[in-house]
Amino acid sequence: MRTDPLFQPVSSEARATRTVSLTFNDQPLNVPAGISVAAALLMSGINRFRATPVSESPRAPYCMMGVCFECLVEIDGVPNRQGCLIEVADGMRIRSQEGARDLIYQPLDVQAVEVQS
Template sequence: MPTSSLFSVPARAGDGAPRITVELDGVALQVPPGCSVAAALLVSGVTRFRSTPVSGSARAPYCMMGVCFECLMEIDGEPNRQTCLVEVRDGMKIRSQEGARDLMAGAMEDHHEQ
């Protein structure tokens, strides 16, 4: 885990600052490198990261330090990642989480591989 802060507010698009490409729900985004996934998405204008399992209410990062779990998203096929604790990298595939995670999906996949 890096000791430097991943919660930095990167320069705005169009200022000549370097960018990397990530995919969010199938759409390519140009985001600043060197910050958390949550910070990169927020600075890119993303305001909805997931929905709640019970009411379907939209959720987005709140604490930006891994305490609240409001920023959960699927990153490179792995669900329930805290985006505020993961450094963004070029080529990442990020997906919004909608509702409850199917807890048996991973168990069934593991079972079929044996």
């Protein structure tokens, strides 16, 4: 069984870069600054970002460009964040997303809506 992360920096591109500290499911990680949350987690050997609502199958990033929504995670308490589109930041708290996406309900301000007749 493979123990090293499948995703690693390309050696020709690796250089002394600044790192940021963050946590994933309360596990501390030090990752290169300037990369996406999804890339940082993959480089750290994390291959389960969320679980599907029906079968609870593990899911991980697929497209890495914001189309597939497989990389949804909770970042700093905000659910449904696409990890491939968010840059890592020092102190970031990331959690895997379990089950169905929570839809943030915002009640409609009825008085602010103009009725056209």
